[in-house]
Amino acid sequence: MECAVNGVTIGQSSGHGPPLECSATVLRPPVFSALILFLPARRACASLLLALGAVTLGLVTPFVQAEDRVVLQLKHTHQFQFAGYYAAVEKGYYRDAGLDVQIVEGSDGEAPLREVLAGRAQYGTGSSSLLLARLSGKPVVVLGVIFQHSPYALAMRQQGATPDIRRLAGKRVMLGPLSAPLNHADELSAYLKREGVLPDQLQRVEHTYDPGDLINGRVEAMSIHTTNETDYLDRAGFPYDIHNPRAAGVDFYGDNLFTSEHELNGNPERVKAFRAASLRGWQYAMSHQEEIADLILAKYSRRHDRQHLLYEARQMVPLVQPVLVEIGYMNPERWQHIADVYTDLGLLPKGVTFHGFLYNAEPGTNLAWLYRIGGAAAALLLLGAAIHFALLARERRRSADAIRAGEERFRTMFEASPMGIALIDGVSGAFSDVNPRYREIAGRSEDAFASHSWLDFVHPDDVAGWTLQMARLAAGEVPELSTTLRLVRSDGSVVWVEASVVPLQAGAHLKLCMIEDVTDKKKSEALIWQQANFDPLTQLPNRRMFLDRLRHDVVKSRRDGSRIAILFIDLDHFKEVNDTLGHDQGDVLLVEAARRIIGCVRESDTVARLGGDEFTVILTELQLTDRVDAIAQNIIDSLLAPFPLGQEQAFISASIGITLYPDDAASVEDLLKHADQAMYAAKGAGRNRFSYFTPALQVAALNRMRLTNDLRSAIKGDQLKLYFQPIVHLKTGRIVKAEALLRWQHPQRGLVSPLEFIPLAESSGLIVDIGQWVFNESIRWVQRWRRGVHPEFQVSLNQSPVEFQREGGSYDVWLRALRQLDVPGQAIVVEITEGLLLDASTMVTDKLLQLRDAGIQVALDDFGTGYSSLSYLNKFDIDYLKIDRSFVRNLAPDSSDMALSEAIIVMAHKLGLHVIAEGVETAQQRDLLAAAGCDYGQGYLFDKPLPAEEFDALLHARSAVLAVQ
Numbered sequence: 024m025e026c027a028v029n030g031v032t033i034g035q036s037s038g039h040g041p042p043l044e045c046s047a048t049v050l051r052p053p054v055f056s057a058l059i060l061f062l063p064a065r066r067a068c069a070s071l072l073l074a075l076g077a078v079t080l081g082l083v084t085p086f087v088q089a090e091d092r093v094v095l096q097l098k099h100t101h102q103f104q105f106a107g108y109y110a111a112v113e114k115g116y117y118r119d120a121g122l123d124v125q126i127v128e129g130s131d132g133e134a135p136l137r138e139v140l141a142g143r144a145q146y147g148t149g150s151s152s153l154l155l156a157r158l159s160g161k162p163v164v165v166l167g168v169i170f171q172h173s174p175y176a177l178a179m180r181q182q183g184a185t186p187d188i189r190r191l192a193g194k195r196v197m198l199g200p201l202s203a204p205l206n207h208a209d210e211l212s213a214y215l216k217r218e219g220v221l222p223d224q225l226q227r228v229e230h231t232y233d234p235g236d237l238i239n240g241r242v243e244a245m246s247i248h249t250t251n252e253t254d255y256l257d258r259a260g261f262p263y264d265i266h267n268p269r270a271a272g273v274d275f276y277g278d279n280l281f282t283s284e285h286e287l288n289g290n291p292e293r294v295k296a297f298r299a300a301s302l303r304g305w306q307y308a309m310s311h312q313e314e315i316a317d318l319i320l321a322k323y324s325r326r327h328d329r330q331h332l333l334y335e336a337r338q339m340v341p342l343v344q345p346v347l348v349e350i351g352y353m354n355p356e357r358w359q360h361i362a363d364v365y366t367d368l369g370l371l372p373k374g375v376t377f378h379g380f381l382y383n384a385e386p387g388t389n390l391a392w393l394y395r396i397g398g399a400a401a402a403l404l405l406l407g408a409a410i411h412f413a414l415l416a417r418e419r420r421r422s423a424d425a426i427r428a429g430e431e432r433f434r435t436m437f438e439a440s441p442m443g444i445a446l447i448d449g450v451s452g453a454f455s456d457v458n459p460r461y462r463e464i465a466g467r468s469e470d471a472f473a474s475h476s477w478l479d480f481v482h483p484d485d486v487a488g489w490t491l492q493m494a495r496l497a498a499g500e501v502p503e504l505s506t507t508l509r510l511v512r513s514d515g516s517v518v519w520v521e522a523s524v525v526p527l528q529a530g531a532h533l534k535l536c537m538i539e540d541v542t543d544k545k546k547s548e549a550l551i552w553q554q555a556n557f558d559p560l561t562q563l564p565n566r567r568m569f570l571d572r573l574r575h576d577v578v579k580s581r582r583d584g585s586r587i588a589i590l591f592i593d594l595d596h597f598k599e600v601n602d603t604l605g606h607d608q609g610d611v612l613l614v615e616a617a618r619r620i621i622g623c624v625r626e627s628d629t630v631a632r633l634g635g636d637e638f639t640v641i642l643t644e645l646q647l648t649d650r651v652d653a654i655a656q657n658i659i660d661s662l663l664a665p666f667p668l669g670q671e672q673a674f675i676s677a678s679i680g681i682t683l684y685p686d687d688a689a690s691v692e693d694l695l696k697h698a699d700q701a702m703y704a705a706k707g708a709g710r711n712r713f714s715y716f717t718p719a720l721q722v723a724a725l726n727r728m729r730l731t732n733d734l735r736s737a738i739k740g741d742q743l744k745l746y747f748q749p750i751v752h753l754k755t756g757r758i759v760k761a762e763a764l765l766r767w768q769h770p771q772r773g774l775v776s777p778l779e780f781i782p783l784a785e786s787s788g789l790i791v792d793i794g795q796w797v798f799n800e801s802i803r804w805v806q807r808w809r810r811g812v813h814p815e816f817q818v819s820l821n822q823s824p825v826e827f828q829r830e831g832g833s834y835d836v837w838l839r840a841l842r843q844l845d846v847p848g849q850a851i852v853v854e855i856t857e858g859l860l861l862d863a864s865t866m867v868t869d870k871l872l873q874l875r876d877a878g879i880q881v882a883l884d885d886f887g888t889g890y891s892s893l894s895y896l897n898k899f900d901i902d903y904l905k906i907d908r909s910f911v912r913n914l915a916p917d918s919s920d921m922a923l924s925e926a927i928i929v930m931a932h933k934l935g936l937h938v939i940a941e942g943v944e945t946a947q948q949r950d951l952l953a954a955a956g957c958d959y960g961q962g963y964l965f966d967k968p969l970p971a972e973e974f975d976a977l978l979h980a981r982s983a984v985l986a987v988q
C-alpha cells in the first residue's frame with residue numbers, strides 16, 4: 024500500500040501484518056517544504072529520497088495506530104534469559120511502539136533461525152553463530168547484543184585440586200545436538216581446540232540438557248549455561264569444575280536479537296521500534312529482577328522456581344553488563360574476533376567481511392547519503408548547504424543530548440542499584456566511585472572510602488585468599504572473580520558479601536566490583552549446619568558428625584599407624600530418673616553427664632551424643648591402651664557422683680563398651696557394632712563397669728542373631744511348648760495352681776531354656792506374639808482343669824517388662840479370648856517383676872488397673888532379689904508375693920534367710936497378700952515355710968515343670984485319688 028507524508032508518496036508497507044499507517048506525526052521544518060517546492064526536475068525521486076532521509080533521521084516519527092502483530096521466536100523455553108522481552112510486553116513498551124508482540128518459546132536452538140527465515144517470525148534470539156548463518160547466505164541481520172559475554176561453558180565432574188580440561192580426551196561428553204554441531208558447540212569446540220583437545224578425541228553423546236546425566240556419571244562433561252544448569256548442580260551438591268572458553272581467549276557474544284533482511288527492508292520503522300522497545304525492556308528487566316522473575320512465574324512458565332530465576336538473573340549481570348555497556352551495543356571488532364575464531368576452526372575462509380550483518384541503529388550518524396544529496400543540492404542551490412548544516416548542527420545536538428541522557432540513565436541506575444557497586448583501582452586498591460548501596464553494605468562513610476584501600480575493609484582472615492584471587496585476575500588467569508568474603512564495618516560488626524569483580528576494558532587497572540549482602544543467608548546456612556551436626560541439648564556432635572569424625576580419624580590412624588579407641592557409654596538407670604523426676608530434669612542430667620564426660624578426655628578427642636542416654640567417645644593417637652582403661656574408669660567414677668536435680672539428687676552409673684582400631688575391626692561399621700556388643704557385655708556383667716570387645720562377644724552376638732532368626736519361625740513351626748509346674752497349697756498339699764513355663768524345642772539345638780531365648784524375644788519384639796501364644800494355650804488348659812479338676816484352679820503366666828510396657832498394647836485381646844472360652848479373669852495370675860513398679864509410669868498403673876477390673880490377679884515374682892520395697896506392695900494391687908528361690912535355698916532354722924522369709928510372710932499377710940515360695944527342693948524347706956505361715960510352695964520337691972499333657976494326667980490322677988479318699 025502506498026503512504027503519503029504531506030501528500031508525498033514515501034514507500035510501500037510490507038506484506039506482513041496490517042498496513043503501516045503513515046499519515047503520522049510529521050515534523051515539517053519550513054526549509055523542508057521549501058526544498059520540495061524548489062525541485063521542479065526529478066521531483067518525485069528527490070522528494071522520495073529526502074522524505075526517506077527525514078524519516079531515518081527521526082525528523083518524521085510515523086506511528087502505528089493499529090497495533091502491528093509480530094512474532095519473536097525465542098531460542099529456548101521461557102526463563103530469565105529472555106527477561107527483557109517479557110518486561111517490554113508487561114510495561115507496554117511494545118504497545119507504545121504500536122506493536123503487538125507474540126513471544127514464542129523455542130523447542131530447539133534452531134527455531135529462531137528457521138522461523139525468521141521462513142517469515143513465520145519476524146524477530147528471533149540467537150547466539151554468535153548467526154554470523155555463520157549470514158556468511159552461509161542466510162539473510163539475517165543482528166539488531167543488538169544482549170549478552171556481552173556468552174554464558175556457554177563446559178561443566179566437568181570435579182577431579183582433584185587442579186582442574187584440567189585435557190582430561191576429557193577419550194571421555195563421554197555432551198556438547199550440543201549431534202545433528203547441528205556448528206550452531207551449538209562452536210565456542211566450546213574452539214576452546215577445546217585451543218586447549219589441545221581435538222573433536223575426534225571426544226566421545227560425543229547426544230545432548231539431553233539434563234544435569235542428572237553429569238551427576239549420575241553418564242557423561243564426564245556437558246555444555247551448560249553458567250546462568251542455568253550450575254544452579255541445579257549446586258542444589259544437588261555435585262562437585263564440578265567450570266571450564267569457560269574465555270579462559271582460552273574465546274570470547275563470543277551470548278544472546279543477540281536479530282531479524283531478517285526481508286523484515287528490515289520491508290518494515291524499517293517497525294524494526295527500529297521493535298529494537299528500541301526490546302532494549303528498553305531489557306534495561307527495565309535487569310534493574311527489576313525480582314519483579315520480572317515473578318512475572319515469568321505468573322504469566323509465562325513455572326518450569327523453573329523463583330529461586331532459580333533469580334539465580335539466573337544474578338548470573339546474567341556480569342554477562343549482560345547492564346551498567347557498563349548500553350544494552351544492544353555491538354562492537355564490529357568483537358564480531359571480527361568471532362569470525363577469526365570460526366576461521367581458526369575451519370568454518371569460515373580467511374578475510375571474510377560481513378557487510379549488512381550488523382544493524383545500524385543510528386543511521387543518522389552515517390551521513391554519506393546526506394552528503395551526497397547535500398552536495399548535489401549545494402551545487403544546485405546554496406540553500407541546500409544551509410539546510411545541510413542546519414541539520415548537522417541539529418544532529419550533533421541530538422547526539423550530545425542522547426549521550427547526556429544515556430549517562431544520566433546509567434548514573435541513576437548506578438545510584439539506585441540494589442547491588443553494591445564500586446569502581447576500584449586493581450593496583451592501589453583505591454575506590455574511584457562507590458554507589459550508596461555499597462557504602463551501606465560496607466557500613467562505611469563516604470570519607471572512609473576516600474582514605475582507605477578496599478583491602479582495609481576485608482576481614483583479616485579473608486585478606487590472604489582475596490589477595491591471591493585478585494592476583495590471578497590481574498595476571499589474566501581468570502576472566503573475572505566471584506567469591507564470598509567478610510567485610511568489617513566501622514562499628515566492628517562483620518557482614519558476609521558475595522562479591523564479583525570484573526576488569527574494565529576502559530581503564531587498565533580499573534575493576535568493577537559488585538557486592539551483595541548475604542549475611543542472613545550465611546547465618547541460616549550456619550544454623551542449618553549446626554542443627555544437622557550437633558545435638559541441640561548438649562551441643563555435642565550428633566551421630567552424623569560423630570561418624571564423620573570417626574571416618575576421618577580412621578583414615579588418619581591408618582596413615583600414621585596410631586590406634587583409636589571407641590567408647591560406647593550407656594547411662595544405667597537414666598530411664599528411672601526420667602520417669603520419676605520428669606523429662607526436664609532428665610535433660611539437666613544429660614547436659615551435666617556430657618560435661619563430666621568431656622572433662623575426662625583431651626580436647627582433641629571427640630565426645631558425641633548418639634541419642635537418648637547414649638554417649639560415645641573417640642580417643643585418638645593412642646600409643647598405649649593403658650590410657651583407655653584410665654579414661655573409661657574416670658568416666659565411670661565421674662558419673663557415679665550424685666547429680667543435683669532441683670530439690671532431688673539422682674544417682675546413675677555407666678556401662679562402657681570399648682573397641683580398638685585397627686585391632687578389633689577394619690571398618691567404621693564393624694567398630695560401632697563391636698563397641699555396642701562390648702557395652703551390652705558390660706551391662707550384662709552387672710553395669711557400672713567397662714568391657715573391651717572380644718572375639719567371643721562377636722561369636723555370642725552372631726549366635727544371638729541366628730537364634731533370633733530361628734525364633735521367628737518357632738511360633739509357626741510349632742516348636743514352642745508350654746510346660747506347667749504345680750503350685751501346692753502347703754497346708755493341704757493340694758495342687759491348686761500351676762505356673763506356665765515356656766520351652767522351645769529347637770530342631771537342631773534341642774530344648775532351649777527360656778532364660779536364653781526370652782531376652783532375644785524381648786529385643787526383637789517377638790515377645791508380643793509369643794506372649795499371646797502362651798496366653799491362648801494357658802487359658803485353653805485352665806478351662807479344662809477348672810471344669811475337670813477344680814473350679815478355682817489358676818494358671819500363672821510370666822509377663823516380661825517389655826511386653827507389659829508395650830506402648831498402645833491393651834488387654835482387650837485377652838479379655839475377648841477369655842469371654843470366648845467362658846473362662847473368668849480369676850483363672851489367670853500374671854507374674855511381673857518388681858522392676859516394673861520401680862519406674863511405674865501411668866501406663867503401667869493403667870495396665871494393672873485393667874487387670875484388676877478383669878479379675879486377673881497379679882503376682883510379684885523374684886521378691887527379695889531386687890529393691891524389695893514395701894511401699895510398692897501397698898501402692899499397687901498385688902495379690903501374691905513369690906519369695907525368690909535364692910532365699911528358699913538357704914533356709915535353715917535360725918538362719919538370716921529364715922528370719923527374712925518370716926518377715927516377708929508376716930508383712931505380706933498384713934498387707935493382705937498371699938505368699939508363694941519358689942524353688943522348694945527339700946522337705947525341710949517345705950516344713951520351715953509352712954511353719955512360718957507361707958501359703959503356697961513351688962519347686963522340684965513337688966514336681967519339675969511338666970509338658971502340658973503330662974501335667975494334665977498328673978492333675979487328673981491326683982484328683983481321682985482325692986475323690987477316692
Ligand SMILES: Nc1nc2c(ncn2[C@@H]2O[C@@H]3COP(=O)(O)O[C@H]4[C@@H](O)[C@H](n5cnc6c(=O)[nH]c(N)nc65)O[C@@H]4COP(=O)(O)O[C@H]3[C@H]2O)c(=O)[nH]1
Pocket residue numbers: 748763764765776777778781797820821822823854884885908941942943944961962963964968
Ligand atoms: N533350681 C530350681 N529351679 C526351679 C525349681 N522350681 C522351679 N524352678 C525354675 O524356676 C523358674 C521359675 O520361673 P521364673 O522365676 O518365672 O523364671 C522364668 C521366667 O522369668 C522366664 N519364662 C519362662 N516362661 C516364660 C514365658 O512364657 N514368658 C515370659 N515372659 N517369661 C518366661 O524364664 C525363667 C526361667 O524359666 P525356667 O527355666 O522354666 O525356670 C523356672 C523353673 O523351672 C526348683 O525347685 N529349683
